[in-house]
């Protein structure tokens with residue numbers, strides 16, 4: 001892993017740095033590479049273009065670690081409007097893929113910490129109710145929901161919340177981070193339950209007591225989790241830009257007789273767009289994770305930590321203004 005990764009991930013938690021960077025006038029140009037816009041109006045053409053191009057979307061309204069009830073309520077309201085927008089855009093775009101029995105091209109991604117999970121002792125219950133409200137609207141409008149994975153202190157609560165609500169909304173999905181030691185077991189349970197699971201490597205700064213740190217170990221854990229999910233009865237969503245993992249997925253798909261509609265590839269907006277299009281041209285199902293909103297700082301610093309080339313892009317943009 002990059003020597004810069006721990007430094008940048010530490011910066012992702014700094015509110016002082018956040019205030020300084022988000023106030024800097026260059027931010028918009030840099031952020032636009034990874035973030036679709038600050039508002040739904042800016043998001044809409046991005047989503048329309050992706051769907052028309054044959055890619056599916058999972059849209060994240062940026063925000064996390066809410067410690068204010070009012071902000072959690074505003075976040076829910078934004079998600080309800082977002083779901084309506086996605087349903088309308090999807091119906092207006094006839095070229096988007098409509099192949100599988102139950103695959104939904106439009107999805108929202110949501111962080112439970114943005115819905116109030118961290119609001120004291122009542123937080124987890126508040127997050128469950130807020131997520132239920134979002135899922136109800138999603139069910140009405142034919143949109144899917146995936147719950148993002150945050151830092152390891154939230155994993156048990158997040159998986160528990162999704163497990164609870166899956167009895168009402170069987171399509172509700174959750175992300176699992178391969179770098180966590182516990183994820184081998186979590187994937188085995190998910191694979192047996194037939195759940196929809198997004199498998200990612202993991203993007204947070206975690207202690208060695210709970211997570212692999214070495215690249216080779218994280219990759220090996222990802223391969224193991226991937227095999228478990230692909231051989232299970234659920235719907236794997238393979239969230240990675242790593243060519244080795246993409247190739248491994250194709251091999252496992254053949255081995256497990258999984259066709260289009262039985263799994264999907266996922267990548268982040270602004271990352272490897274040519275590879276996204278190549279996979280679509282090969283007839284594979286691809287979903288792009290599209291973030292929007294003003295709270296982009298934590299998201300962007302995690303992207304910078306993943307790839308020093310992203311950091312150089314950021315630095316160049318700062319210097320060129």
Ligand code: FDA
Pocket residue numbers: 147148149150175177198200201202203204239240241242243266267268271272288289306307
């Ligand atoms: P990784 O960073 O390990 O790189 C491996 C190889 O991939 C590189 O050597 C290079 O060959 C190629 N590559 C990677 N990035 C590239 C680039 N920009 N350009 C060219 N080549 C590149 N995390 C989390 O903790 N919780 C979550 O809920 C989610 N959700 C999520 C959704 C989706 C759709 C994705 C794609 C990712 C997430 N993540 C996440 C982030 C994830 O955990 C991880 O941090 C990043 O995806 C980076 O890991 P990769 O597997 O992509 O490749």
